[in-house]
C-alpha cells in the first residue's frame with residue numbers, strides 16, 4: 001500500500017517573494033492520525049493547501065495515495081476531503097442538500113445510501129431536513145465534516161478542527177475523528193492545541209518557519225524527550241545532601257525543604273527504590289511526595305526554542 005501522502009522536496013515561494021515552505025519531505029501513512037503542529041505563520045495552511053491542490057508548489061512533488069497531485073489531479077483530489085477552519089455553510093440550505101451538493105461538486109453520481117451513512121455516523125441523521133442556520137455550532141462543524149466526506153475520500157484534512165470551540169465540543173470532535181479513523185480514513189489535522197495532538201495523534205510533525213523540524217511517533221516523542229521528576233517534601237530541612245546519596249541525580253531545594261529526583265521515563269530502572277532505601281538508611285523522612293511528567297507542550301516549546 002502506498003503512503004496516504006508523500007511529499008518530496010516541496011518548496012513554496014509566494015508571488016510576494018515570501019518563501020513559506022522550504023524543502024519539505026513528509027510521508028503520512030494510510031490509516032493514521034497525523035498532527036501537524038507549528039506556531040502561527042509556520043506554513044501549516046500553505047502545506048495543506050499545496051497537498052490538496054489549492055496552491056501550486058514552486059518545486060517538489062506531492063503524491064496522494066500514489067497519484068501525483070498535479071499530473072493526475074483528478075485521482076488525487078477524489079481521495080481528499082478538506083474540512084476548512086471557518087464555518088462556511090449555506091445558512092438556508094438543509095443538511096441533506098448541502099452534503100449531497102458537495103458530492104456533486106466532485107462529479108460523483110448521487111448516492112443517497114452513502115450520504116445517509118455519513119450523516120448517521122456524524123449523528124446528523126435526525127437533523128437532515130433542518131436548515132443549517134438552525135443548528136448548533138457543534139452540528140455545523142459536523143456538517144462540514146459530512147460535506148468533506150460526501151465524495152468518499154480516504155484522506156481527511158482537518159484545519160484547526162477545534163479552534164475557538166468549548167471544551168465539551170472539543171471532546172465531541174475528538175470522538176468523531178477517532179470514529180472516522182476506525183472506519184479506515186487517514187486523518188491529517190493541524191492544531192494550535194498541543195493537548196489535541198497529545199490526545200489524538202499517532203504521529204506528530206512539527207513545522208517551523210516553513211521547515212519540518214521533526215516527525216515522530218507521539219509515544220516515542222513523549223518518552224524520548226520527556227522527563228519525569230519526583231519531589232520529596234522533607235519532614236526536617238537538610239543543610240546538604242548526605243554522602244551516601246551523592247551517586248543519585250538528586251538536588252536539594254534552596255530552602256532545604258525538598259529533594260528533587262530527575263529520571264528518564266525511558267529507563268526501565270529509575271533508581272527510585274534504591275534512592276528511597278538510602279534515604280531511609282540515612283534517617284531522612286519525608287511528609288509528602290509527587291511526580292511531574294513533561295507534557296507534549298513542554299517538549300514542543302523546547303523544540304521551537306532550540307530551532308529559532
Ligand SMILES: Nc1ncnc2c1ncn2[C@@H]1O[C@H](COP(=O)(O)OP(=O)(O)OP(=O)(O)O)[C@@H](O)[C@H]1O
Nearest residue numbers: 014016018020038039040041042043044045046047
Ligand atoms: N497568499 C500569500 N501570499 C504571500 N504570503 C502568504 C500567502 N499566504 C500565506 N502567506 C505567508 O506564508 C506564511 C505561512 O502562512 P500559513 O497560513 O501557511 O501559516 P500557518 O502555519 O497556517 O499559520 P496559522 O497558524 O497562523 O494559521 C505566513 O508568513 C503568511 O503570511
